[in-house]
Amino acid sequence: MRTRPLKVALLGCGVVGSEVARIMTTHADDLAARIGAPVELAGVAVRRPSKVREGIDPALITTDATALVKRGDIDVVIEVIGGIEPARTLITTAFEHGASVVSANKALLAEDGATLYAAAEQHGRDLYFEAAVAGAIPLIRPLRESLAGDKVNRVLGIVNGTTNFILDKMDSSGAGYSEALDEATALGYAEADPTADVEGFDAAAKAAILAGIAFHTRVRLDDVYREGLTEVTAADMASARRMGCTVKLLAICERAADGQSVTARVHPAMIPLSHPLASVREAYNAVFVEAEAAGQLMFYGPGAGGSPTASAVLGDLVAVCRNKLAEATGPGESAYTQLPVSPMGDVVTRYHISLDVADKPGVLAQVATVFAEHGVSIDTVRQQGKDGEASLVVVTHRAPDAALSGTVEALRKLDTVRGVASIMRVEGE
Amino acid sequence: MRTRPLKVALLGCGVVGSEVARIMTTHADDLAARIGAPVELAGVAVRRPSKVREGIDPALITTDATALVKRGDIDVVIEVIGGIEPARTLITTAFEHGASVVSANKALLAEDGATLYAAAEQHGRDLYFEAAVAGAIPLIRPLRESLAGDKVNRVLGIVNGTTNFILDKMDSSGAGYSEALDEATALGYAEADPTADVEGFDAAAKAAILAGIAFHTRVRLDDVYREGLTEVTAADMASARRMGCTVKLLAICERAADGQSVTARVHPAMIPLSHPLASVREAYNAVFVEAEAAGQLMFYGPGAGGSPTASAVLGDLVAVCRNKLAEATGPGESAYTQLPVSPMGDVVTRYHISLDVADKPGVLAQVATVFAEHGVSIDTVRQQGKDGEASLVVVTHRAPDAALSGTVEALRKLDTVRGVASIMRVEGE
Structure with a gap:
């Protein structure tokens, strides 16, 4: 096993970051054995340096995250500050200065993952983010x-x-x-x-x-x-x-x-x-x-919480450190299919619609006609009368969402429909 | 993307192997894009060469698995023949001749995984086996x-x-x-x-x-x-x-x-x-x-079946091929804790025991004494009488399995216990 430690910079020391730091200390031997080299917490960037952080050497604390990721001796940056900026710039700067990155930042990855992937690839670094989705669950x-x-x-x-x-x-x-x-x-x-x-x-x-x-x-x-x-x-x-x-x-x-x-x-x-x-x-x-x-x-x-999210971060840390030692990188962006994303109207789903209608003959026929005109097939209808008013609960078969929402719009215009009490999609069948 | 294909040898072409071969053909473009190089089925070792195998070029079929893994130009061997031998020798021979291995062979891994890991490490190859446990489920x-x-x-x-x-x-x-x-x-x-x-x-x-x-x-x-x-x-x-x-x-x-x-x-x-x-x-x-x-x-x-198991095999194939291209290897054996495996007697669990007993006063007291003498605490007892006979159903608290089985042995010796109808452990509480 290599004795020179891999250096880790932690950006953010809230619920997740403090748990990551704690486990890195308490389970240092296990992490070293699994990685093939010890890992050392080399710096922790925070917003409030005066806050007491149990188990973390105060000398490691800094408010200058940019200087930390630019140090040049950092092997892995763990980003758990969240949000778009400064996280994005810190991550790309980390790649430029030799570090791979483990991130839990779902907002940034969803907003601009392509920029992060491209920067990682350009500099031959890893970008891992198991913690960004569903906490500890490997997904x-x-x-x-x-x-x-x-x-x-x-x-x-x-x-x-x-x-x-x-x-x-x-x-x-x-x-x-x-x-x-x-x-x-x-x-x-x-x-x-x-x-x-x-x-x-x-x-x-x-x-x-x-x-x-x-x-x-x-x-x-x-x-x-x-x-x-x-x-x-x-x-x-x-x-x-x-x-x-x-x-x-x-x-x-x-x-x-x-x-x-x-x-x-x-x-x-x-x-x-x-x-x-x-x-x-x-x-x-x-x-x-x-x-x-x-x-x-x-x-x-x-799906959340300090410990479960820290588990996902540390799993990624072990992988990224192993890759560093092997001078390799894990899988990068895979977007080769270039499949376009269709709008909601194209989604095929089912609706559950509750209507308040006038309690008189012919209403159901009128309502059914609107569904038919929009090409939406009805699965079940339940009708309940009460004091001159009535409610109709309609569950449709599968149809494009645009046809379903067009149906609802047309129903709202019927004189006999007093109101659309609720619309909900039906899934999982 | 590299145009020279990675060569794959398939050992076994039963339910799983034929499905692996089929997907390698039908999804060749996707696999190539995800790996970064095309993969080519370079040989299929089978026991019955005369069997018609749809979609597989008959020229690839051989009965000489040893010659196939020794060819020297094989990048990855997929072993889906099962059993201890010849699988073990074929896998270690594959490592010696430059190939990494994807295996679904649970029996061999459980019997002698250490030998396989050691051979993989000695020759700098990968040993992946997601398919060996719970089919397609990533575990x-x-x-x-x-x-x-x-x-x-x-x-x-x-x-x-x-x-x-x-x-x-x-x-x-x-x-x-x-x-x-x-x-x-x-x-x-x-x-x-x-x-x-x-x-x-x-x-x-x-x-x-x-x-x-x-x-x-x-x-x-x-x-x-x-x-x-x-x-x-x-x-x-x-x-x-x-x-x-x-x-x-x-x-x-x-x-x-x-x-x-x-x-x-x-x-x-x-x-x-x-x-x-x-x-x-x-x-x-x-x-x-x-x-x-x-x-x-x-x-x-x-947890089983041709397609799900093939999914796991092909996921490993992609990983192993990526590693080959990066001239790296994935995680090998991790047995550093060297924790010993304790015998069943040390396991702490609960028992559900059904006894057929004589229907007379004092039986429950006698039975309860046996539990107490063995240090086993009783959670619930249910007693049912019928025609001079009775049944006692006892559920214990958690205790070492040795104490529980000792209790059952002692109960069998009681005159008032006509028989032990069933013993089952209780878990998941």
């Missing part, structure tokens, strides 16, 4: 490597723990969205500003990363259709239950039937209770991968 | 690489599809073992001679491989405690149901509480219906991995 490596000889057709999963906690709470207790969000915040599952989670931005970034890797093409955050869960009501949840379903915020990446394009989307959807994703509780994550030869695989585990 | 790579920065404490799973099919059938239909085995055979889930599956040899080989990788030590097939499922009765299954459990054949690899040894075992066990493994149906596989930082991860998918 990037299985998709990039284990399934490299297969053809992935679909990735479908729960990739945001906060929203799964909220929906699980709504489902199990009958609570409304606000109430469930309050509980998630109180328990530390939701941040003070929950926008990134509840509006689906976090899940959309992960969907972009997964779709790009799964289909060997470039998918950016802007390519991902996105709906959050703030509009999901207790009534939707109850309606899902009546159908033998529950509601989950799903990230869905699909290859089109003709194989010539891909789609990526994040939205709430009803899935049958018999589907394995329906039983993913609390803040857990789970992802299905469907591949031509492998069939259907599922990966399940804690 | 070896996540354990060897994704969790390389973590400390795995436990691996627990269903790793044999045939036995899971049989137990699932017994559970859902109330069928006995023989009847369920007949159905598995009729549907092609069990082989004509089902010994390797039903006696647990196949699962034990996988447990040895998983334990070795998870704990960075050497674990051989002989180190794995093994009980098959041929003794599991419809009555056991019914008894499990009454406890809110089902019966699964589990492979369990554990680090001892003091961290100084490991255990590996395969046996039928009761697990609660609420445990995710309880809902693994038919011939599917699923494996839980518990690691210090990552927490609890689960991997699920088809």
Whole structure:
């Protein structure tokens, strides 16, 4: 074993960074044995240097992240600060100055992964980011490597723990969205500003990363259709239950039937209770991968948190260090298929639509005609009358999303339709 | 991209081998793009050369596997013949003659993995074997690489599809073992001679491989405690149901509480219906991995079959070919902890014991005394009387297996105990 240590710079020392530093110290011998050389924490860039950081030598702390990545003796930079800048410039600067990079930065990878990949390749460095998607769950490596000889057709999963906690709470207790969000915040599952989670931005970034890797093409955050869960009501949840379903915020990446394009989307959807994703509780994550030869695989585990994310970061650290010692690099960007990303209207899915309608003869016929005119076939209709008003719950067969949303628009214009109470897609069947 | 192809020799052209050859042809462009060079099937060694093999150039077929691996121009040997010899000699010969190896041979890896690893290292070649455990489910790579920065404490799973099919059938239909085995055979889930599956040899080989990788030590097939499922009765299954459990054949690899040894075992066990493994149906596989930082991860998918196994083989082929082009090798054997494997008696577990006893006062006190004398604490007792006879069902708290089996031995000697109707371990709580 080489005795000269590999030098690691840590950018960011919050929940994840401090756990990475702790494990690097407490498990130093194991890491050295697995890598073939010791690893040494050579510097830690933070915003608040005065904060006491247990177990970290104060001499390693700096506020000058740029100077740290430019030192020239750093073998690996671990970036856990998040956000677009200064993270992007720090990572590309690290590549220029001889370091490989392990990152947990989903936002940056989804926004501008191509720039990072290109810089890594130009300088012959590694860019690893298992921690960017679904915390400790191995997903990037299985998709990039284990399934490299297969053809992935679909990735479908729960990739945001906060929203799964909220929906699980709504489902199990009958609570409304606000109430469930309050509980998630109180328990530390939701941040003070929950926008990134509840509006689906976090899940959309992960969907972009997964779709790009799964289909060997470039998918950016802007390519991902996105709906959050703030509009999901207790009534939707109850309606899902009546159908033998529950509601989950799903990230869905699909290859089109003709194989010539891909789609990526994040939205709430009803899935049958018999589907394995329906039983993913609390803040857990789970992802299905469907591949031509492998069939259907599922990966399940804690999708966030300091320790699980640190586990993913350290797994990448070991790989990157081994590559350094072998003077090799791992897999880089694979975007050779150049498959375009189609808009949401092209996605083929099913709708569950609740309508408030006038309780008089002929309404159902009128509504059914609108579906037929848009080429949307109806699977089931449930009609309930109450005091001159009635509700119609329609579940469609599979149709392009554009046809489905066109149907809803036309329904809204019918005199006999008083309102569209809810629209939700149905998946996992 | 390099235009000169990498040459692949295929040893074995059965269910898996023919599927590997088929995908290599139909997906040649994708494989080339992902590897960075085309791959070419340069020879196929078979036992029956006269058999028609669709899509394979007859000129590539040979019965002389030794000559094929000795050719000197082969970059990668794919070994899917199984068994100890001639597979072992062919693999080590391949390493000597410049090839890296992708193998699906669980029996050989569990029996003598160390010899293969040593030969690979001596000649600077790769040895990859994702397909040896749980078919298409990425497990070896996540354990060897994704969790390389973590400390795995436990691996627990269903790793044999045939036995899971049989137990699932017994559970859902109330069928006995023989009847369920007949159905598995009729549907092609069990082989004509089902010994390797039903006696647990196949699962034990996988447990040895998983334990070795998870704990960075050497674990051989002989180190794995093994009980098959041929003794599991419809009555056991019914008894499990009454406890809110089902019966699964589990492979369990554990680090001892003091961290100084490991255990590996395969046996039928009761697990609660609420445990995710309880809902693994038919011939599917699923494996839980518990690691210090990552927490609890689960991997699920088809555990066998031509296509899923071929997916795993081809993922390894891509990795090994990339390494060849980079003149590097992937991770080799990691057995630095040298943790010993403890015998079954040291495993801490729980027992579910059904006793036929005389229906008279004092029997329960007598039985309870035997448990106490062996230091085994009782969790629950259920007593049922019928016509002068009675049955006692005892579920214990956790205790060393030696103490539990000592208790059972002593119970058999009691005059008031007419017989021990069944003993089963209880896991997953």
